Amino acid sequence: MMNKRASVVIVGGGIVGCSIAYNLARMGCKNVVIFEKNSLASGATGRCGAGIRQQFGTEMNCILARESIRIFENLSQELDYDIELNQGGYLMLAYTEKEVNQFKKNVALEQSLGIDVRYITAEEAKEIVPPLNTKGILAATFCPTDGHANPFNTNFAYAEAAQRLGVKIYNFTEVKEIKTEDNRIVSVSTDKGEVLTPIVINAAGGYSREIGKMAGVEIPVYSQRHQILITEPVDPLFKPMLMSFSRNFYCQQTPHGSIIMGFGDPDEPKGHDIGTSWQFARKMAQKMTAVVPLLKEVSMVRQWSGLYNMSPDSQPIVGEHPQVKGFYMAVGFSGHGFMLAPVASRLMAELILKGRTSIPIDRLDIGRFERGELIIEPSVV
Amino acid sequence: MKDETIICRCEDITWGEIRQALEKGYTTLDEIKRVTRAGMGRCQGTTCRRIILREIAKFCHKKIEEVAIPTFRPPTKPVKLETLAGDDDE
Numbered sequence: 001m002m003n004k005r006a007s008v009v010i011v012g013g014g015i016v017g018c019s020i021a022y023n024l025a026r027m028g029c030k031n032v033v034i035f036e037k038n039s040l041a042s043g044a045t046g047r048c049g050a051g052i053r054q055q056f057g058t059e060m061n062c063i064l065a066r067e068s069i070r071i072f073e074n075l076s077q078e079l080d081y082d083i084e085l086n087q088g089g090y091l092m093l094a095y096t097e098k099e100v101n102q103f104k105k106n107v108a109l110e111q112s113l114g115i116d117v118r119y120i121t122a123e124e125a126k127e128i129v130p131p132l133n134t135k136g137i138l139a140a141t142f143c144p145t146d147g148h149a150n151p152f153n154t155n156f157a158y159a160e161a162a163q164r165l166g167v168k169i170y171n172f173t174e175v176k177e178i179k180t181e182d183n184r185i186v187s188v189s190t191d192k193g194e195v196l197t198p199i200v201i202n203a204a205g206g207y208s209r210e211i212g213k214m215a216g217v218e219i220p221v222y223s224q225r226h227q228i229l230i231t232e233p234v235d236p237l238f239k240p241m242l243m244s245f246s247r248n249f250y251c252q253q254t255p256h257g258s259i260i261m262g263f264g265d266p267d268e269p270k271g272h273d274i275g276t277s278w279q280f281a282r283k284m285a286q287k288m289t290a291v292v293p294l295l296k297e298v299s300m301v302r303q304w305s306g307l308y309n310m311s312p313d314s315q316p317i318v319g320e321h322p323q324v325k326g327f328y329m330a331v332g333f334s335g336h337g338f339m340l341a342p343v344a345s346r347l348m349a350e351l352i353l354k355g356r357t358s359i360p361i362d363r364l365d366i367g368r369f370e371r372g373e374l375i376i377e378p379s380v381v
Numbered sequence: 382m383k384d385e386t387i388i389c390r391c392e393d394i395t396w397g398e399i400r401q402a403l404e405k406g407y408t409t410l411d412e413i414k415r416v417t418r419a420g421m422g423r424c425q426g427t428t429c430r431r432i433i434l435r436e437i438a439k440f441c442h443k444k445i446e447e448v449a450i451p452t453f454r455p456p457t458k459p460v461k462l463e464t465l466a467g468d469d470d471e
Contacts, residue, residue, distance in 0.1 A: 039412050152415040233425050285465035299459035
């Protein structure tokens with residue numbers, strides 16, 4: 001039977017929703033409910049590239065990512081579930097002078113914030129990744145504590161830990177209506193019944209704009225397909241995530257041995273399409289076999305896609321809506337939801353239960369777009 | 382079926398692991414795939430999908446045709462990246 005009342009209703013059973021539920025419950029909040037229209041990790045979380053990096057171009061992103069890594073490092077123990085964290089580093093490759101300049105700036109900023117990162121030559125990059133073709137590489141940056149984790153395991157780890165603390169998760173339960181009175185949240189209706197609640201957290205990822213509309217608010221985010229492919233498992237070839245902004249790719253071998261790779265198509269239309277195309281697989285194969293020629297011999301076994309939920313400045317929107325009391329948003333992660341969820345969920349729980357956060361995130365509010373105070377991140381794939 | 386019986390031969394997933402996932406409440410093929418990796422290997426579930434579907438149906442007291450099947454993801458057979466990339470340089 002479904003609860004009649006909840007203190008908090010979370011829309012979305014991905015990493016963002018489940019981690020917020022866990023942190024709320026951990027901080028003592030009772031009667032937290034998650035509604036997931038499909039099953040856990042069925043959306044962007046389970047489709048993501050699984051990378052976790054601290055190498056960003058804005059102070060806000062560097063600090064959030066640094067704190068997220070610190071949480072990731074202890075998360076398997078904290079949640080009693082192996083999240084398969086693998087800190088093999090991120091090797092960011094610069095192919096243009098513009099990138100070289102940006103990387104120098106990024107490294108200075110990151111080092112000033114205590115992030116262990118260094119600016120290196122193409123030869124040094126090849127020492128870290130021996131099969132790398134250094135042709136065209138002008139320089140690189142390397143952060144050894146970056147890496148990746150298993151998104152399914154991390155999602156389930158948060159969900160199961162949340163359930164042990166009393167959180168109720170309703171799978172295959174679709175939110176249909178969010179009712180407000182005098183600009184306050186009063187209830188959420190689903191295809192399985194209605195729950196009275198003073199607080200709704202929109203963690204619906206690719207569908208967060210639609211959930212916003214149900215509460216009568218316009219959230220300036222849109223969804224966009226990103227495709228990805230994975231190879232058969234092979235012997236260890238390289239440890240770090242390889243990434244380039246100008247050549248537009250990311251590629252990493254998981255501990256399981258399979259190699260995952262993707263790129264963002266600049267011509268991809270906005271929308272909710274999560275189909276796949278052979279054109280993507282072909283272009284991806286062309287890109288990566290040029291960078292790591294050994295990959296020519298490795299076979300793709302599967303391709304799929306998922307939705308980035310993009311905000312106008314590629315930064316998440318985290319906070320309460322100024323016009324609808326009790327309507328909180330953790331949306332618009334712009335491809336970084338998995339890596340930022342551990343820290344964003346803690347801060348969201350602090351905001352709701354204490355009214356303040358241990359890291360200032362007031363600039364991530366939805367009002368920044370009207371004020372024209374965008375936070376432009378230069379380093380996004 | 383014994384717990385040690387291997388159901389997914391590509392990923393070495395045993396019946397015991399799948400049974401545990403079912404008992405935890407992961408009762409769709411998609412969820413079992415995400416929790417255990419069954420069906421994510423080289424053959425993409427060609428061998429184990431039917432067996433797992435049958436066991437889900439038994440566990441949930443459903444007919445096999447009532448159990449949702451996961452999205453088919455290309456390619457049907459593994460393809461070398463060299464073949465995919467083709468001859469022309471970008």
